[in-house]
Amino acid sequence: MSRTPSARNVVSLLENWSPKHLAMEGDPVGLMLGSLDKSVENVLVTLDVTEAVVAEAVEKGADLIISHHPLLFMPLTEVDTTTPKGRVIQQCLRHDITVYAAHTNLDITTGGMNDWMAAAMGIKETEEVVPTKKDQLYKLVAFVPEEDTDQVRRALGDAGAGHIGDYSHCTFNSEGTGTFIPGDETDPHIGNQGELTFVPERKIETVVPDSKLSRVLDVLADAHPYEEPAYDLYPLSLEGESFGLGRIGTLASSVQLDAFATSLKEIFNVEGLRVVGDLGRKVQNIAVIGGDGSKFWQQALAAGADVLVTGDVKFHTAQDAEASGLALIDPGHHTEAIMKQPVADRLAQDAEASGYQMEVNASDVNTEPFTFL
Incomplete structure (x- = not known):
């Protein structure tokens, strides 16, 4: 409902x-x-x-x-x-x-601003231009009554827990017995106030990235039948997903800089744009940074870009990039x-x-x- x-x-x-x-x-x-x-x-x-x-x-x-x-x-x-x-x-x-x-969280996140811009331009196999962080991984261990295990396990996976490579909803489950005494102000799902209660439970172990942790814990509280769900949380020494500003990737085939720049006018619905570099040169490795990203032109060049698409390019930045062999296309900040x-x-x-x-x-x-x- x-x-x-x-x-x-x-x-x-x-x-x-x-x-x-x-x-x-x-x-x-x-x-x-x-x-x-x-x-x-x-x-x-x-x-x-x-x-x-x-x-x-x-x-x-x-x-x-x-x-x-x-x-x-x-x-x-x-x-x-x-x-x-x-x-x-x-x-x-x-x-x-x-x-x-x-703002920049939407720029950086997977499937966010820079991925939308890259996809609109037909850029494939993208990577971040400016790495900013790697997701911290945690092991979440939740203790759940046996009859509620399936619903909690499913809810955690749907919220983003247990994703390993191309696999989702990954967990390890073991059996045990939970004990507790409900206090005078409680409304226990199982057992009675003041009485020691023994409950057959399952221990669900799964991995959670920091970017999903808040959501996963909220879902655990909602899906778990107890007033106070019991869980443990351990930081892991494993690297999670990498995040960063901008995207760099390749076009299906090389194209002249002037033709590529002209195509961006329609893609981003702009009346005009500024181009730095030889208009007749061929480009195929494209970097894009939404908004004002010209300060990162050296990172784009080091990543192998032929051209960087970004807004708010300054005069001396344009000169330096051109002298270093990097073409620039500035379709404006409003492309965002x-x-x-x-x-x-x-x-x-x-x-x-x-x-x-x-x-x-x-x-x-x-x-x-x-x-x-």
């Missing part, structure tokens, strides 16, 4: 595949404004939170705005409602709209608007799978500030 989720429930769905801990140090991700405890019937996904976007959210009845670019990137010393930022905050508070940002529909679709899909009743829309507002003449 469907139920209305809270903003916290919706954010949990998002953080299950774009966890905050993946964000670059100092990046202001997470709750920007409002409350995570409010009910959410309508979500609006946007690149930026502007006055026009907030007006759209009000018109569509959105309770929650999920943006890529943080509304509050720098600390505020005052909220002046005569300024654009102040009016945005005022309108969100007036209409009880919560604002949440997934590609995230709106995939995030909306993923949230809607995960909400339905979780039994949540809510509507998710991608913003129709174009937040690109530049016009080509």
Whole structure:
């Protein structure tokens, strides 16, 4: 049966595949404004939170705005409602709209911003350009009554536990006996208050990456029949999945730089772009870093890129890259608007799978500030 989720429930769905801990140090991700405890019937996904976007959210009845670019990137010393930022905050508070940002964590996560951009350009067999971290692995050991083992084991696997290579739901199970005495304030699933209880239990052992740990523990609490599930958690000295900014991969065949650059205008729906390098040269190894990634051009070159696609390229950066043999294509920062529909679709899909009743829309507002003449 469907139920209305809270903003916290919706954010949990998002953080299950774009966890905050993946964000670059100092990046202001997470709750920007409002409350995570409010009910959410309508979500609006946007690149930026502007006055026009907030007006759209009000018109569509959105309770929650999920943006890529943080509304509050720098600390505020005052909220002046005569300024654009102040009016945005005022309108969100007036209409009880919560604002949440997934920024560099969405860039870095597998199946996030840079994977969407790479896929749109036809880049195959991608790897990260700038490694940022490896997922810490944990062993989770849960103790479950025998009759509830199947449902708990399945729930843990569905939440991301027990993934080893191409195998999922991997666990080891052993039998034992659990004992406990329910206290006076308890409502025990098994046994009686004040009496020593012996219960045939199964010990379920499985591996959990740090990026899935919060979600898995929440699911364990929900799926386990006890008021206080018993479990152990051990850090492992094994390397998990590697994460990083940007993606580098190959096109199916080489193409001239000018033809490749021209194709990006349609792919990213931009009127114009800037290109650095010999337009007649052939390129096949392509690196992409969403947003402002030109500072990482040397890492892209070292990774074997013929060309780096990114925004906000500075004059001297362009000169240095050109002199080093790396071509650059700057289609602008707004290319990241590609995230709106995939995030909306993923949230809607995960909400339905979780039994949540809510509507998710991608913003129709174009937040690109530049016009080509």
